[in-house]
Amino acid sequence: MSAYLYTWNPKRWKWADQPEAICRIGDGEQYDIYWSCGNTKKTVVGDIFFLIKLGVEPKGIIGCGYISSFPYSLPHWDEEKARQGLSALRTDLLFKVLSEKPIISIEQLQERYPAYNWSPQASGLSVPEPIASELFSEIQQSPAFGFPIPTTNEVRLYAEGKSKTVTSKTYDRSPHARQACIEHYGYTCCVCGFNFEKVYGVLGENYIEVHHLKPVADIGKEYLIDPIKDLRPVCANCHRMLHKQRPPLAVEELLAHNPALQGTLSDKAAQRP
Structure with a gap:
């Protein structure tokens, strides 16, 4: 099994869904998201990935898991390049560990493995087996981040169970739908107006849950949605x-159960740009 280094620079792309993703992974839920893999086409389902945060302090490895798709092409993640019609390769990443702060700092990585480039310009850099084994073992044995190791076949079965269709809309359970919903509506509950950051300070920064107006469980199959029309941020x-x-319940029905909240939805809608 091979291993690859993926990069995230918050200066270049805001990961709006990250706080919810950390909570979901911490609760043992499945979480995957597609990510640029640079120019590499060698990755296969079941390979290990490490996600390193760069560009903003503190830097270091914040995530680890398994690659859950072969590379495929999508419009470029850079909006300007996408407008020019350019594309970029992606792979799906099935996260098993994700942290807001580095699990292993870049200073530790550079000190322990000085010959390896820990600040690459793009994702998809192959990690030598001795380094990958040590890092994976260290994360795995950590009381805070250890997780049950799935077999390669289990990762493949998970990957095969996902739809491979990619369109301008996205699937109900996709983190990209939640990302688009949060970017549009923000981090304030659309029902009661609660904002985690205002109440809990830095601890609650950029956190909100996302409600699906059309439950996929009731439909019996995956379906394409519009994140703006079909999703809402809620506490x-x-x-x-x-x-x-x-x-x-519909959002309006929940409001009807609490007269003190009635009008908040229409008020926020009127204030929304």
């Missing part, structure tokens, strides 16, 4: 109340 309390019954 944990409102999210639980929306799903208190099946089918879930």
